[in-house]
Amino acid sequence: MCLFLVLHMDKFRIFLKNNSRFMSSIVLMIMIPFLIVLSTLWQIRAKNDFFVNEQRSKALSSGAVLANTTDIINTPIGTIKSQIQNIAKDNQGITEITILKPKTTGFTVLASTDEQKLGLTFTSEDYVKTFASNTVITSIINDNAKSPSERFLTVSAPIKDSLTGEKTGIAYIKMSLAQSDTLSAKSTSNSLIILAITIFLVLLLLVNHLRFFEYAVLFRKLNEVDKMKDDFISIASHEMKTPMAAIKGYISMMMEGLVGKFDKQTMEHLQKINTNIQRLDLLLSETLDVSRLEQGRMQFDMTPINFSDVTNQSIKMYIDQASSKGLTLTETQSTKKPIIFADPDRLQQVMDNLIGNAIKYTQKGGITVSYETKNGKLMTVIQDSGIGMNEADRKNLFTKFYRIKNEKTVDIPGTGLGLWIAREIIRKMNGDILVESIENVGSKFTIVMPYMKEE
Numbered sequence: 073m074c075l076f077l078v079l080h081m082d083k084f085r086i087f088l089k090n091n092s093r094f095m096s097s098i099v100l101m102i103m104i105p106f107l108i109v110l111s112t113l114w115q116i117r118a119k120n121d122f123f124v125n126e127q128r129s130k131a132l133s134s135g136a137v138l139a140n141t142t143d144i145i146n147t148p149i150g151t152i153k154s155q156i157q158n159i160a161k162d163n164q165g166i167t168e169i170t171i172l173k174p175k176t177t178g179f180t181v182l183a184s185t186d187e188q189k190l191g192l193t194f195t196s197e198d199y200v201k202t203f204a205s206n207t208v209i210t211s212i213i214n215d216n217a218k219s220p221s222e223r224f225l226t227v228s229a230p231i232k233d234s235l236t237g238e239k240t241g242i243a244y245i246k247m248s249l250a251q252s253d254t255l256s257a258k259s260t261s262n263s264l265i266i267l268a269i270t271i272f273l274v275l276l277l278l279v280n281h282l283r284f285f286e287y288a289v290l291f292r293k294l295n296e297v298d299k300m301k302d303d304f305i306s307i308a309s310h311e312m313k314t315p316m317a318a319i320k321g322y323i324s325m326m327m328e329g330l331v332g333k334f335d336k337q338t339m340e341h342l343q344k345i346n347t348n349i350q351r352l353d354l355l356l357s358e359t360l361d362v363s364r365l366e367q368g369r370m371q372f373d374m375t376p377i378n379f380s381d382v383t384n385q386s387i388k389m390y391i392d393q394a395s396s397k398g399l400t401l402t403e404t405q406s407t408k409k410p411i412i413f414a415d416p417d418r419l420q421q422v423m424d425n426l427i428g429n430a431i432k433y434t435q436k437g438g439i440t441v442s443y444e445t446k447n448g449k450l451m452t453v454i455q456d457s458g459i460g461m462n463e464a465d466r467k468n469l470f471t472k473f474y475r476i477k478n479e480k481t482v483d484i485p486g487t488g489l490g491l492w493i494a495r496e497i498i499r500k501m502n503g504d505i506l507v508e509s510i511e512n513v514g515s516k517f518t519i520v521m522p523y524m525k526e527e
């Protein structure tokens with residue numbers, strides 16, 4: 073049993089550690105309704121106290137007036153009687169006024185609005201205390217005999233002789249708290265209704281909040297699955313690279329005649345295999361680049377380089393391909409040397425992709441590469457006179473796997489990943505790629521990079 077508890081406590085501790093935000097939200101969820109209930113109860117109590125205190129100060133002032141104006145010794149009983157009856161009539165809520173005189177056995181009623189008490193002797197604790205301490209004493213009582221639920225406030229004030237200052241009796245006032253109790257009950261029920269509505273709304277909010285927790289857990293799971301997918305793609309493409317290299321090597325040996333002569337038809341088949349292997353190899357390389365870029369694993373070895381050197385390298389690589397299509401491929405030399413800070417291999421990859429695309433999607437005319445400097449930026453412009461594209465296609469151009477599908481592109485192979493990779497690489501090197509294009513006129517891709525200096 074103990075072991076079970078220890079094991080589960082450990083699990084719980086790990087859960088708390090991993091989900092500290094979740095737990096703090098749970099604590100908040102409990103605290104908020106608790107604080108609302110506490111504040112409402114406090115308000116109800118304060119209001120009740122306020123009503124009772126209001127009545128108490130009313131009774132106290134009536135008691136003081138009565139005690140100061142009553143002269144037991146010199147005033148006839150009849151006058152005192154009518155005096156107390158007048159006070160009771162003028163003060164709503166006063167249910168009884170009694171004037172008592174001290175006797176050896178207790179306090180005898182001299183005059184009272186309650187006729188039944190006349191002549192009776194009482195030994196109430198309040199009377200004794202009032203008389204002994206010479207102070208006004210108030211109490212709250214329930215007159216169980218008449219109405220058990222009704223509460224009364226009583227005031228016992230000492231009556232003193234105006235000349236000698238000697239204590240001569242007690243003025244007793246009984247005041248009903250029915251009105252203030254009704255008011256406070258009404259205010260309590262109003263507060264409780266508001267409390268119930270607030271708690272209901274808070275609970276609704278919490279239920280909604282719980283749904284957000286579900287989303288948060290789902291989101292975390294999705295991220296994990298996404299990462300697993302990325303890892304899988306990365307490992308799978310990487311592992312496929314080795315057998316691919318071997319296949320490519322053997323095909324090239326066969327095509328070069330290093331393993332014997334093949335007839336024309338076999339050579340045609342080999343050519344087709346080679347083309348498809350090249351496509352597969354490109355797809356693998358691009359998939360690897362996508363996963364490296366998405367996981368932030370692509371390395372950049374930044375150094376000052378002359379963009380023109382990169383362009384010349386690409387032109388050297390593609391000039392034969394361009395010529396075979398009857399296209400020109402030229403670089404317009406700029407007066408300033410286009411020096412930028414970048415990774416030469418990555419920049420070469422981008423330039424190869426853009427020039428390769430320009431040749432792929434151009435049927436006549438040619439491709440030019442030129443440079444401009446503007447606001448501290450170097451703009452390298454690759455312009456072609458190719459098929460171009462419309463506005464809608466241009467907007468989606470840098471979306472992964474996006475390929476423009478029309479009768480002009482139907483036979484052109486590709487993955488739709490090249491431009492996405494190119495722009496991501498340039499962005500990682502603090503630049504950007506912009507596109508302008510007119511359908512059937514041509515396209516202009518501009519690589520914008522911070523310009524370094526003129527050499």
Ligand code: ADP
Binds near residue numbers: 474485
């Ligand atoms: P791929 O060329 O492998 O399909 P890219 O990402 O390089 O993939 O290009 C995406 C799409 O953009 C291409 O399929 C093509 O339709 C269009 N595109 C790219 N470069 C040009 C260009 N210079 N002229 C016209 N269309 C182009």
